Amino acid sequence: LDPEEFRRLGYAVVDWIAGYRAGVGDLPVRPAVEPGWVRSQLPDTLPEAPRELGALLGELDRVVVPATTHWQHPGFFGYFPANASLHSVLGDLLSGGLGVQGMLWSTSPAATEVEQVLLDGLADALGLGPAFTWAGGGGGTIADSASSAALVALLAALHRTSGGAWRESGVDGTERVYVTAETHSSLAKAVRVAGLGARALRVVPPSPGSLAMSADALAEMLAADVAAGLRPVLVCATVGTTGTGAVDPVAAITAVTAPHRVWVHVDAAWAGVAALCPEHRDLLDGVEHVDSFCTDAHKWLMTAFDASLLWVRDAAALPDALSITPEYLRNSATDSGAVVDYRDWQVPLGRRFRALKLWTVIHGFGLEGLRAHLRGHVALAAELASWIEAEPGFVLAVPRSLSLVCFRLDTGDPDADDRATRALLERVNASGTALLTHTVVDGRHVVRVAIGSVATEREHVVALWDRLRGAAPGS
Numbered sequence: 001l002d003p004e005e006f007r008r009l010g011y012a013v014v015d016w017i018a019g020y021r022a023g024v025g026d027l028p029v030r031p032a033v034e035p036g037w038v039r040s041q042l043p044d045t046l047p048e049a050p051r052e053l054g055a056l057l058g059e060l061d062r063v064v065v066p067a068t069t070h071w072q073h074p075g076f077f078g079y080f081p082a083n084a085s086l087h088s089v090l091g092d093l094l095s096g097g098l099g100v101q102g103m104l105w106s107t108s109p110a111a112t113e114v115e116q117v118l119l120d121g122l123a124d125a126l127g128l129g130p131a132f133t134w135a136g137g138g139g140g141t142i143a144d145s146a147s148s149a150a151l152v153a154l155l156a157a158l159h160r161t162s163g164g165a166w167r168e169s170g171v172d173g174t175e176r177v178y179v180t181a182e183t184h185s186s187l188a189k190a191v192r193v194a195g196l197g198a199r200a201l202r203v204v205p206p207s208p209g210s211l212a213m214s215a216d217a218l219a220e221m222l223a224a225d226v227a228a229g230l231r232p233v234l235v236c237a238t239v240g241t242t243g244t245g246a247v248d249p250v251a252a253i254t255a256v257t258a259p260h261r262v263w264v265h266v267d268a269a270w271a272g273v274a275a276l277c278p279e280h281r282d283l284l285d286g287v288e289h290v291d292s293f294c295t296d297a298h299k300w301l302m303t304a305f306d307a308s309l310l311w312v313r314d315a316a317a318l319p320d321a322l323s324i325t326p327e328y329l330r331n332s333a334t335d336s337g338a339v340v341d342y343r344d345w346q347v348p349l350g351r352r353f354r355a356l357k358l359w360t361v362i363h364g365f366g367l368e369g370l371r372a373h374l375r376g377h378v379a380l381a382a383e384l385a386s387w388i389e390a391e392p393g394f395v396l397a398v399p400r401s402l403s404l405v406c407f408r409l410d411t412g413d414p415d416a417d418d419r420a421t422r423a424l425l426e427r428v429n430a431s432g433t434a435l436l437t438h439t440v441v442d443g444r445h446v447v448r449v450a451i452g453s454v455a456t457e458r459e460h461v462v463a464l465w466d467r468l469r470g471a472a473p474g475s
């Protein structure tokens with residue numbers, strides 16, 4: 001493909017994407033295909049001869065679109081939406097077009113330094129404090145996912161809390177990691193991948209009447225573990241849990257961890273970006289004292305998967321834990337100590353120029369546009385929550401958290417309510433107009449409505465509410 005032919009085909013691809021996005025709201029959010037249908041539609045053998053791009057686009061229409069869950073559909077309210085604004089799609093295209101591999105500063109200075117500048121600017125815009133900027137001794141990176149961010153934070157914590165011995169001798173079974181029952185499973189996975197075993201996980205109880213970590217209970221567990229000769233390595237405070245959006249008290253947690261050497265990681269994968277709006281910045285109270293902070297641009301900051309933003313307060317922490325320099329990676333820039341090599345901030349060696357899509361988003365919306373986007377979703381969630389509160393037979397399972405609304409049916413018979421709540425969720429999902437997911441709170445089945453898709457407007461939330469009311473028993 002020469003550049004001129006690429007230009008012609010590129011227009012066709014952009015046309016296809018534009019057409020898809022223009023019409024996605026008319027498609028059923030969830031596909032109605034059986035397992036194996038996609039494979040049954042595709043030939044068993046790969047083409048020996050090249051084929052026209054048009055044939056591939058035809059296959060997208062015929063096979064891929066009907067078997068796709070449309071995450072960019074305005075009726076997508078499941079999990080946490082992964083909002084891929086068209087700005088970020090253009091940024092991804094630019095990144096692919098440049099085709100750089102930014103493992104070292106020297107393998108593409110721009111890939112490294114654009115990322116540094118953006119993460120500094122966002123640290124400031126989120127109010128993380130100067131300690132997380134390069135000038136302040138910390139720094140940020142764009143990981144592929146919050147799961148990877150948690151893993152590398154744990155590896156840095158293992159290194160630091162062992163006084164540097166971990167790199168040589170590994171783990172010894174005394175390490176402990178503190179989470180809550182609501183913490184994302186990626187922390188348990190990180191513990192497993194790091195070879196600590198499930199016994200290393202300490203589940204801290206919540207404060208009475210909440211789903212958020214009790215800092216008092218954490219203090220007791222830390223003291224008891226230290227007295228027993230165990231080694232607290234990492235505490236994960238979640239700002240906006242996956243199930244219900246609960247917020248662990250970061251300031252109180254850092255107050256009780258201060259006497260220990262333990263690393264505090266804040267997983268704000270979904271909710272963290274809300275701190276761009278000053279009115280939500282209290283979510284991050286105490287963040288200036290933590291060791292690492294992560295929030296996903298690919299959930300609620302208009303940036304196509306994957307772009308997880310990770311900051312650490314000590315820029316040496318990840319390289320100290322992870323850096324290995326074989327001869328073939330040696331170069332004078334690295335040797336000078338004047339550059340950041342992001343390969344030392346992650347598990348893989350190679351890395352994409354992810355900053356470009358984030359840059360395209362920030363450039364295209366401006367921080368003001370991003371704030372308006374977040375505020376719009378929060379306002380819609382507040383409206384939906386008020387309708388639910390006013391509706392007999394419906395009840396909020398927990399208070400609304402930003403743009404996440406969790407509710408269940410409530411007629412006073414817990415078993416019947418659970419069955420009816422499940423049936424309601426299934427009926428709405430089967431309609432194809434919306435996609436909702438569930439969680440369990442205090443043993444009760446709960447529907448989650450996560451407002452955050454790029455295309456979701458008030459009319460879509462109104463339509464969802466009409467459908468929920470219409471599908472409830474007795475309506």
Ligand code: PLP
Nearest residue numbers: 145146147184240241242267269
């Ligand atoms: N942490 C929280 C609080 C989440 O809600 C999620 C995903 O929903 C994750 C971590 C994992 O995110 P990722 O897919 O970026 O690893």
